Amino acid sequence: MSIIKLLSKKNERILFTTPSHFQKAPFCNNLDCFYKWDYSEIDGFDNLANPKNSILVAQGKVSDILGTKQTFFITQGATTAILAAMKAIININDKVLVARNCHKSVFNGLVLTMANTSWFMPEINEDWGIYTVIDPNKLEATLKLDNYKVFIMTSPTYEGINSDIRKIAAICKKYGVYLLIDEAHGSLNAFSDKLCDSAIKQGADISVNSLHKTAGALNQCAILNISPNIQNIDTDTFQKSVNLIHTTSPSYPLLSNIEACISYLNSKEGKNEIDGLINEISKFQKELQRFGVELYEEENHDPLKILVRKNGVSGFDLSETMFDKFNIEDELNNSISCLYLCGIGTSKQKLEKLKNALKKVPINQSFEFQKADFQPFPLLKLQPFETFNKKYIYINKQDSLLKISNKMILPYPPGIGLLYPGEAIQKWHLDYLNNDVEIIV
Numbered sequence: 001m002s003i004i005k006l007l008s009k010k011n012e013r014i015l016f017t018t019p020s021h022f023q024k025a026p027f028c029n030n031l032d033c034f035y036k037w038d039y040s041e042i043d044g045f046d047n048l049a050n051p052k053n054s055i056l057v058a059q060g061k062v063s064d065i066l067g068t069k070q071t072f073f074i075t076q077g078a079t080t081a082i083l084a085a086m087k088a089i090i091n092i093n094d095k096v097l098v099a100r101n102c103h104k105s106v107f108n109g110l111v112l113t114m115a116n117t118s119w120f121m122p123e124i125n126e127d128w129g130i131y132t133v134i135d136p137n138k139l140e141a142t143l144k145l146d147n148y149k150v151f152i153m154t155s156p157t158y159e160g161i162n163s164d165i166r167k168i169a170a171i172c173k174k175y176g177v178y179l180l181i182d183e184a185h186g187s188l189n190a191f192s193d194k195l196c197d198s199a200i201k202q203g204a205d206i207s208v209n210s211l212h213k214t215a216g217a218l219n220q221c222a223i224l225n226i227s228p229n230i231q232n233i234d235t236d237t238f239q240k241s242v243n244l245i246h247t248t249s250p251s252y253p254l255l256s257n258i259e260a261c262i263s264y265l266n267s268k269e270g271k272n273e274i275d276g277l278i279n280e281i282s283k284f285q286k287e288l289q290r291f292g293v294e295l296y297e298e299e300n301h302d303p304l305k306i307l308v309r310k311n312g313v314s315g316f317d318l319s320e321t322m323f324d325k326f327n328i329e330d331e332l333n334n335s336i337s338c339l340y341l342c343g344i345g346t347s348k349q350k351l352e353k354l355k356n357a358l359k360k361v362p363i364n365q366s367f368e369f370q371k372a373d374f375q376p377f378p379l380l381k382l383q384p385f386e387t388f389n390k391k392y393i394y395i396n397k398q399d400s401l402l403k404i405s406n407k408m409i410l411p412y413p414p415g416i417g418l419l420y421p422g423e424a425i426q427k428w429h430l431d432y433l434n435n436d437v438e439i440i441v
Contacts, residue, residue, distance in 0.1 A: 037253045049242075066200060122153075124374050126371035166203055183198070195302065218254060223262075306339070
Protein backbone atom coordinates (compact mmCIF):
# COMPACT_ATOMS: atom_id res chain seq x y z
CA MET A 1 0.00 0.00 0.00
CA SER A 2 1.35 3.45 -0.90
CA ILE A 3 1.85 6.22 1.65
CA ILE A 4 -1.02 8.20 0.17
CA LYS A 5 -3.43 5.24 0.32
CA LEU A 6 -2.37 4.52 3.90
CA LEU A 7 -3.02 8.09 4.98
CA SER A 8 -6.30 8.21 3.05
CA LYS A 9 -7.77 5.31 5.02
CA LYS A 10 -10.15 6.37 7.75
CA ASN A 11 -8.44 5.95 11.11
CA GLU A 12 -10.89 5.49 13.99
CA ARG A 13 -8.29 4.71 16.65
CA ILE A 14 -8.24 6.83 19.78
CA LEU A 15 -4.68 8.10 19.88
CA PHE A 16 -2.71 9.16 22.93
CA THR A 17 0.48 9.61 20.92
CA THR A 18 2.51 12.30 19.27
CA PRO A 19 1.71 14.57 17.54
CA SER A 20 -0.70 15.85 20.15
CA HIS A 21 -2.90 17.83 17.75
CA PHE A 22 -4.50 14.43 16.81
CA GLN A 23 -4.95 15.34 13.13
CA LYS A 24 -6.92 18.54 13.74
CA ALA A 25 -5.58 22.06 13.32
CA PRO A 26 -5.83 23.70 16.78
CA PHE A 27 -4.89 27.21 15.63
CA CYS A 28 -4.36 27.16 11.82
CA ASN A 29 -7.63 26.12 10.25
CA ASN A 30 -6.35 26.89 6.74
CA LEU A 31 -3.81 24.07 7.25
CA ASP A 32 -6.41 21.54 8.31
CA CYS A 33 -5.70 19.26 5.33
CA PHE A 34 -2.01 19.17 6.28
CA TYR A 35 -2.76 18.31 9.91
CA LYS A 36 -5.14 15.54 8.81
CA TRP A 37 -2.25 13.40 7.53
CA ASP A 38 0.28 14.33 10.18
CA TYR A 39 0.94 11.11 12.14
CA SER A 40 3.85 9.60 13.98
CA GLU A 41 4.94 5.99 13.43
CA ILE A 42 1.88 4.45 15.03
CA ASP A 43 1.06 0.75 14.73
CA GLY A 44 0.49 -0.20 11.11
CA PHE A 45 2.36 2.83 9.80
CA ASP A 46 5.87 2.60 8.43
CA ASN A 47 9.18 3.91 9.78
CA LEU A 48 11.43 5.97 7.51
CA ALA A 49 14.51 4.82 9.44
CA ASN A 50 13.74 1.15 8.70
CA PRO A 51 10.99 1.03 6.10
CA LYS A 52 9.11 -2.25 5.71
CA ASN A 53 5.69 -1.30 4.35
CA SER A 54 4.25 1.79 2.64
CA ILE A 55 7.46 3.84 2.64
CA LEU A 56 9.43 0.89 1.30
CA VAL A 57 6.88 0.46 -1.50
CA ALA A 58 6.89 4.18 -2.35
CA GLN A 59 10.68 4.44 -2.36
CA GLY A 60 10.88 1.29 -4.49
CA LYS A 61 8.51 2.70 -7.10
CA VAL A 62 10.51 5.92 -7.33
CA SER A 63 13.73 3.91 -7.59
CA ASP A 64 12.26 1.95 -10.50
CA ILE A 65 11.17 5.16 -12.23
CA LEU A 66 14.58 6.81 -11.85
CA GLY A 67 16.66 3.70 -12.52
CA THR A 68 18.51 3.80 -9.21
CA LYS A 69 19.79 1.10 -6.92
CA GLN A 70 17.88 2.82 -4.14
CA THR A 71 16.21 6.17 -3.61
CA PHE A 72 15.69 7.59 -0.13
CA PHE A 73 12.91 10.03 0.75
CA ILE A 74 14.19 13.08 2.68
CA THR A 75 11.86 15.50 4.48
CA GLN A 76 14.59 17.94 5.55
CA GLY A 77 15.66 19.20 2.16
CA ALA A 78 18.54 18.46 -0.17
CA THR A 79 20.87 19.72 2.56
CA THR A 80 20.20 16.62 4.66
CA ALA A 81 20.52 14.39 1.59
CA ILE A 82 23.93 15.89 0.80
CA LEU A 83 25.13 15.51 4.40
CA ALA A 84 23.97 11.89 4.51
CA ALA A 85 25.58 11.05 1.17
CA MET A 86 28.88 12.58 2.25
CA LYS A 87 28.83 10.78 5.58
CA ALA A 88 28.24 7.45 3.82
CA ILE A 89 31.27 7.67 1.53
CA ILE A 90 33.79 9.91 3.33
CA ASN A 91 35.91 8.86 6.29
CA ILE A 92 38.17 11.05 8.44
CA ASN A 93 41.02 12.55 6.36
CA ASP A 94 39.79 11.09 3.06
CA LYS A 95 40.93 13.36 0.25
CA VAL A 96 37.93 15.07 -1.33
CA LEU A 97 37.90 17.34 -4.37
CA VAL A 98 35.04 19.84 -4.40
CA ALA A 99 33.91 22.25 -7.13
CA ARG A 100 34.05 25.70 -5.49
CA ASN A 101 30.55 26.72 -6.63
CA CYS A 102 29.10 24.21 -4.16
CA HIS A 103 26.18 24.96 -1.86
CA LYS A 104 27.01 25.76 1.77
CA SER A 105 25.64 22.34 2.79
CA VAL A 106 28.64 20.71 1.08
CA PHE A 107 30.99 22.82 3.18
CA ASN A 108 29.05 21.76 6.28
CA GLY A 109 29.44 18.15 5.17
CA LEU A 110 33.19 18.64 4.94
CA VAL A 111 33.16 19.77 8.57
CA LEU A 112 31.04 16.80 9.71
CA THR A 113 33.07 14.18 7.83
CA MET A 114 36.46 15.72 8.74
CA ALA A 115 37.53 15.39 5.12
CA ASN A 116 40.84 16.55 3.69
CA THR A 117 39.52 19.08 1.19
CA SER A 118 40.85 20.55 -2.04
CA TRP A 119 38.93 23.06 -4.16
CA PHE A 120 38.36 22.87 -7.91
CA MET A 121 37.30 25.97 -9.82
CA PRO A 122 34.57 25.72 -12.48
CA GLU A 123 34.73 27.70 -15.70
CA ILE A 124 33.34 31.24 -15.68
CA ASN A 125 31.40 33.51 -18.01
CA GLU A 126 32.44 37.10 -17.36
CA ASP A 127 29.82 38.51 -19.73
CA TRP A 128 27.00 37.05 -17.62
CA GLY A 129 28.67 37.00 -14.22
CA ILE A 130 28.16 33.27 -13.60
CA TYR A 131 30.05 30.06 -13.03
CA THR A 132 29.55 27.57 -15.84
CA VAL A 133 30.71 24.00 -16.49
CA ILE A 134 33.30 21.69 -15.01
CA ASP A 135 36.00 21.20 -17.64
CA PRO A 136 36.60 17.42 -17.91
CA ASN A 137 40.19 17.86 -19.11
CA LYS A 138 41.11 20.12 -16.19
CA LEU A 139 39.41 17.70 -13.84
CA GLU A 140 41.44 14.77 -15.14
CA ALA A 141 44.65 16.78 -14.82
CA THR A 142 43.75 17.45 -11.18
CA LEU A 143 42.78 13.86 -10.37
CA LYS A 144 46.18 12.70 -11.66
CA LEU A 145 47.91 14.72 -8.96
CA ASP A 146 46.53 13.03 -5.86
CA ASN A 147 44.60 10.05 -4.57
CA TYR A 148 41.14 11.55 -4.19
CA LYS A 149 38.24 9.46 -2.93
CA VAL A 150 35.32 11.68 -3.97
CA PHE A 151 34.61 14.50 -6.41
CA ILE A 152 31.61 16.68 -5.48
CA MET A 153 30.06 19.08 -7.99
CA THR A 154 26.83 20.88 -8.87
CA SER A 155 24.95 20.23 -12.12
CA PRO A 156 22.82 21.93 -13.18
CA THR A 157 24.04 25.08 -11.45
CA TYR A 158 21.65 27.58 -9.93
CA GLU A 159 21.57 29.33 -13.31
CA GLY A 160 20.87 26.08 -15.17
CA ILE A 161 24.34 25.24 -16.52
CA ASN A 162 24.70 21.49 -17.13
CA SER A 163 28.18 19.96 -17.25
CA ASP A 164 29.03 16.89 -19.31
CA ILE A 165 28.41 14.34 -16.58
CA ARG A 166 29.07 11.38 -18.88
CA LYS A 167 32.64 12.51 -19.55
CA ILE A 168 33.18 13.49 -15.93
CA ALA A 169 31.80 10.16 -14.67
CA ALA A 170 34.09 8.22 -17.02
CA ILE A 171 37.10 10.18 -15.75
CA CYS A 172 36.15 9.63 -12.12
CA LYS A 173 35.69 5.91 -12.75
CA LYS A 174 39.11 5.78 -14.45
CA TYR A 175 40.76 7.11 -11.28
CA GLY A 176 38.56 5.22 -8.81
CA VAL A 177 36.84 8.37 -7.55
CA TYR A 178 33.21 8.49 -6.39
CA LEU A 179 31.15 11.13 -8.20
CA LEU A 180 28.55 12.93 -6.07
CA ILE A 181 26.29 15.35 -7.95
CA ASP A 182 24.28 18.07 -6.25
CA GLU A 183 21.42 17.91 -8.75
CA ALA A 184 19.07 19.91 -6.56
CA HIS A 185 18.00 22.09 -9.49
CA GLY A 186 17.67 19.22 -11.96
CA SER A 187 14.72 17.30 -10.57
CA LEU A 188 12.84 17.39 -13.87
CA ASN A 189 15.71 16.03 -15.99
CA ALA A 190 14.52 12.42 -15.69
CA PHE A 191 11.07 13.25 -17.06
CA SER A 192 11.59 15.07 -20.38
CA ASP A 193 13.53 14.41 -23.57
CA LYS A 194 13.83 18.18 -23.91
CA LEU A 195 16.14 18.29 -20.86
CA CYS A 196 19.49 16.70 -20.09
CA ASP A 197 19.50 13.13 -18.80
CA SER A 198 19.55 12.74 -15.04
CA ALA A 199 22.93 12.59 -13.31
CA ILE A 200 22.40 8.91 -12.39
CA LYS A 201 21.59 8.02 -15.99
CA GLN A 202 24.77 9.82 -17.08
CA GLY A 203 26.93 7.78 -14.72
CA ALA A 204 27.06 9.60 -11.38
CA ASP A 205 27.42 7.38 -8.31
CA ILE A 206 25.16 9.51 -6.14
CA SER A 207 22.80 12.40 -6.82
CA VAL A 208 20.57 14.62 -4.75
CA ASN A 209 17.33 16.24 -5.95
CA SER A 210 15.45 19.08 -4.29
CA LEU A 211 11.86 18.53 -5.40
CA HIS A 212 10.56 21.93 -4.33
CA LYS A 213 12.83 23.91 -6.65
CA THR A 214 11.32 23.07 -10.05
CA ALA A 215 9.30 19.88 -9.54
CA GLY A 216 6.32 21.37 -7.69
CA ALA A 217 6.74 19.69 -4.29
CA LEU A 218 6.54 21.40 -0.91
CA ASN A 219 9.61 22.95 0.70
CA GLN A 220 11.92 20.36 2.31
CA CYS A 221 10.93 17.53 -0.06
CA ALA A 222 14.07 15.89 -1.43
CA ILE A 223 15.45 12.54 -2.56
CA LEU A 224 18.84 10.86 -2.36
CA ASN A 225 19.65 8.60 -5.33
CA ILE A 226 22.19 5.77 -5.39
CA SER A 227 23.45 4.42 -8.72
CA PRO A 228 22.99 0.72 -9.50
CA ASN A 229 26.65 0.75 -10.61
CA ILE A 230 28.19 2.15 -7.41
CA GLN A 231 31.17 0.11 -6.24
CA ASN A 232 32.30 -1.10 -2.80
CA ILE A 233 29.50 0.42 -0.74
CA ASP A 234 26.05 -0.96 0.05
CA THR A 235 22.75 0.81 0.51
CA ASP A 236 22.64 -0.10 4.23
CA THR A 237 25.51 2.33 4.73
CA PHE A 238 23.46 5.11 3.15
CA GLN A 239 20.45 4.18 5.31
CA LYS A 240 22.64 4.43 8.42
CA SER A 241 23.89 7.83 7.30
CA VAL A 242 20.37 9.09 6.60
CA ASN A 243 19.27 7.87 10.04
CA LEU A 244 22.22 9.62 11.67
CA ILE A 245 21.25 13.03 10.30
CA HIS A 246 17.52 12.84 9.58
CA THR A 247 14.86 13.57 12.18
CA THR A 248 13.29 10.62 14.00
CA SER A 249 9.91 12.30 13.42
CA PRO A 250 9.63 12.66 9.64
CA SER A 251 6.56 14.37 8.24
CA TYR A 252 4.02 12.04 6.67
CA PRO A 253 2.48 14.92 4.68
CA LEU A 254 5.90 15.58 3.17
CA LEU A 255 6.56 11.89 2.53
CA SER A 256 3.25 11.58 0.71
CA ASN A 257 4.06 14.77 -1.20
CA ILE A 258 7.33 13.24 -2.44
CA GLU A 259 5.46 10.13 -3.58
CA ALA A 260 2.75 12.18 -5.32
CA CYS A 261 5.28 14.51 -6.94
CA ILE A 262 7.28 11.74 -8.61
CA SER A 263 4.13 9.87 -9.64
CA TYR A 264 2.80 13.01 -11.33
CA LEU A 265 6.08 13.83 -13.09
CA ASN A 266 6.21 10.27 -14.42
CA SER A 267 2.62 10.38 -15.69
CA LYS A 268 1.60 11.34 -19.21
CA GLU A 269 -0.04 14.47 -17.80
CA GLY A 270 3.10 15.46 -15.90
CA LYS A 271 5.44 14.89 -18.83
CA ASN A 272 3.12 16.86 -21.10
CA GLU A 273 3.11 19.73 -18.62
CA ILE A 274 6.92 19.83 -18.52
CA ASP A 275 7.24 19.74 -22.31
CA GLY A 276 4.45 22.29 -22.71
CA LEU A 277 6.19 24.65 -20.29
CA ILE A 278 9.47 24.31 -22.17
CA ASN A 279 7.69 25.11 -25.44
CA GLU A 280 6.09 28.22 -23.90
CA ILE A 281 9.48 29.38 -22.60
CA SER A 282 10.93 28.95 -26.09
CA LYS A 283 8.22 31.23 -27.54
CA PHE A 284 8.80 33.68 -24.67
CA GLN A 285 12.52 33.86 -25.51
CA LYS A 286 12.00 34.51 -29.22
CA GLU A 287 9.56 37.35 -28.58
CA LEU A 288 11.78 39.09 -26.01
CA GLN A 289 14.85 39.22 -28.22
CA ARG A 290 13.13 41.95 -30.27
CA PHE A 291 13.06 44.28 -27.25
CA GLY A 292 16.74 44.42 -26.26
CA VAL A 293 16.37 41.58 -23.77
CA GLU A 294 19.07 38.95 -24.09
CA LEU A 295 18.61 35.44 -22.73
CA TYR A 296 21.34 32.96 -21.87
CA GLU A 297 21.03 30.14 -24.40
CA GLU A 298 24.24 28.09 -24.39
CA GLU A 299 24.20 24.38 -25.28
CA ASN A 300 22.77 22.13 -22.54
CA HIS A 301 21.38 25.11 -20.64
CA ASP A 302 18.26 24.28 -18.63
CA PRO A 303 15.44 26.28 -20.31
CA LEU A 304 13.52 26.39 -17.03
CA LYS A 305 16.12 28.83 -15.71
CA ILE A 306 15.40 32.08 -17.53
CA LEU A 307 18.61 34.08 -17.19
CA VAL A 308 18.21 37.53 -18.74
CA ARG A 309 20.02 40.79 -19.13
CA LYS A 310 18.76 43.97 -20.76
CA ASN A 311 20.95 46.36 -22.67
CA GLY A 312 21.15 49.68 -20.85
CA VAL A 313 20.41 48.47 -17.32
CA SER A 314 22.42 46.61 -14.70
CA GLY A 315 21.20 43.33 -13.27
CA PHE A 316 20.70 44.95 -9.87
CA ASP A 317 18.66 47.83 -11.32
CA LEU A 318 16.64 45.44 -13.48
CA SER A 319 15.79 43.38 -10.42
CA GLU A 320 14.77 46.44 -8.40
CA THR A 321 12.63 47.89 -11.19
CA MET A 322 10.87 44.61 -11.87
CA PHE A 323 9.99 44.30 -8.19
CA ASP A 324 9.06 47.92 -7.47
CA LYS A 325 7.06 48.63 -10.65
CA PHE A 326 5.72 45.24 -11.66
CA ASN A 327 5.69 43.25 -8.41
CA ILE A 328 7.85 40.53 -10.03
CA GLU A 329 10.55 38.98 -7.88
CA ASP A 330 13.52 37.15 -9.35
CA GLU A 331 15.23 34.16 -7.78
CA LEU A 332 18.72 35.62 -8.03
CA ASN A 333 20.54 38.59 -9.54
CA ASN A 334 24.02 39.95 -10.05
CA SER A 335 25.53 43.11 -11.57
CA ILE A 336 24.74 41.86 -15.09
CA SER A 337 21.79 39.46 -15.10
CA CYS A 338 18.63 38.28 -13.34
CA LEU A 339 17.43 34.71 -12.93
CA TYR A 340 13.73 33.86 -13.18
CA LEU A 341 13.12 30.29 -12.09
CA CYS A 342 10.32 28.27 -13.66
CA GLY A 343 8.89 24.84 -12.92
CA ILE A 344 5.71 22.89 -12.32
CA GLY A 345 3.19 25.62 -11.55
CA THR A 346 4.62 28.25 -13.90
CA SER A 347 1.66 29.24 -16.07
CA LYS A 348 1.55 30.81 -19.52
CA GLN A 349 -0.07 33.84 -17.87
CA LYS A 350 2.91 34.28 -15.51
CA LEU A 351 5.33 34.11 -18.41
CA GLU A 352 3.24 36.68 -20.28
CA LYS A 353 3.41 39.09 -17.30
CA LEU A 354 7.17 38.58 -17.05
CA LYS A 355 7.62 39.22 -20.77
CA ASN A 356 5.53 42.40 -20.76
CA ALA A 357 7.34 43.75 -17.70
CA LEU A 358 10.80 43.07 -19.14
CA LYS A 359 9.84 44.94 -22.30
CA LYS A 360 8.77 48.01 -20.30
CA VAL A 361 11.86 48.40 -18.10
CA PRO A 362 13.48 51.71 -19.10
CA ILE A 363 17.08 51.70 -20.26
CA ASN A 364 20.01 54.10 -19.99
CA GLN A 365 21.57 54.48 -23.44
CA SER A 366 24.95 55.41 -21.95
CA PHE A 367 25.13 52.37 -19.68
CA GLU A 368 27.57 49.60 -20.61
CA PHE A 369 27.99 46.25 -18.89
CA GLN A 370 31.27 45.63 -17.12
CA LYS A 371 32.74 42.14 -17.07
CA ALA A 372 32.04 40.41 -13.78
CA ASP A 373 34.79 40.12 -11.19
CA PHE A 374 35.15 36.57 -9.85
CA GLN A 375 36.73 35.42 -6.62
CA PRO A 376 40.37 34.33 -6.75
CA PHE A 377 41.42 30.74 -6.19
CA PRO A 378 40.88 30.08 -2.45
CA LEU A 379 43.94 30.00 -0.21
CA LEU A 380 43.01 27.12 2.09
CA LYS A 381 45.02 27.45 5.30
CA LEU A 382 42.95 25.22 7.59
CA GLN A 383 40.69 22.31 6.72
CA PRO A 384 36.98 23.08 7.20
CA PHE A 385 36.67 20.71 10.19
CA GLU A 386 39.72 22.29 11.85
CA THR A 387 37.99 25.67 11.98
CA PHE A 388 34.81 24.64 13.74
CA ASN A 389 35.93 24.98 17.37
CA LYS A 390 38.86 27.33 16.81
CA LYS A 391 39.12 30.47 18.90
CA TYR A 392 38.72 33.70 17.00
CA ILE A 393 38.93 37.46 17.48
CA TYR A 394 37.42 40.47 15.75
CA ILE A 395 39.77 42.82 13.92
CA ASN A 396 39.28 45.80 11.63
CA LYS A 397 38.76 44.99 7.98
CA GLN A 398 41.83 46.93 6.90
CA ASP A 399 44.01 44.70 9.08
CA SER A 400 42.53 41.41 7.89
CA LEU A 401 44.46 40.83 4.65
CA LEU A 402 45.80 37.23 4.51
CA LYS A 403 44.39 36.45 7.95
CA ILE A 404 42.38 33.21 8.27
CA SER A 405 38.63 33.74 8.16
CA ASN A 406 36.36 32.21 10.78
CA LYS A 407 33.24 33.43 9.00
CA MET A 408 31.21 32.07 6.12
CA ILE A 409 30.50 34.90 3.68
CA LEU A 410 27.86 34.01 1.13
CA PRO A 411 24.78 35.40 -0.61
CA TYR A 412 21.62 33.50 0.13
CA PRO A 413 20.27 32.35 -2.22
CA PRO A 414 22.20 30.64 -3.77
CA GLY A 415 24.27 29.70 -0.74
CA ILE A 416 27.59 29.61 -2.62
CA GLY A 417 30.40 30.86 -0.43
CA LEU A 418 32.56 33.84 -1.34
CA LEU A 419 34.73 33.05 1.66
CA TYR A 420 34.69 29.97 3.89
CA PRO A 421 36.21 29.42 7.34
CA GLY A 422 39.81 28.29 7.04
CA GLU A 423 40.52 30.36 3.93
CA ALA A 424 42.88 33.34 3.85
CA ILE A 425 41.24 36.72 3.33
CA GLN A 426 42.48 38.09 0.00
CA LYS A 427 42.28 41.62 -1.32
CA TRP A 428 39.24 40.68 -3.44
CA HIS A 429 37.26 39.71 -0.34
CA LEU A 430 37.61 43.07 1.39
CA ASP A 431 34.74 44.60 -0.61
CA TYR A 432 32.36 42.02 0.89
CA LEU A 433 33.42 42.27 4.51
CA ASN A 434 32.02 44.47 7.28
CA ASN A 435 34.25 46.75 9.30
CA ASP A 436 34.77 44.02 11.89
CA VAL A 437 36.10 40.66 10.69
CA GLU A 438 36.26 37.33 12.51
CA ILE A 439 39.69 35.75 12.17
CA ILE A 440 41.08 32.56 13.68
CA VAL A 441 43.92 32.89 16.18
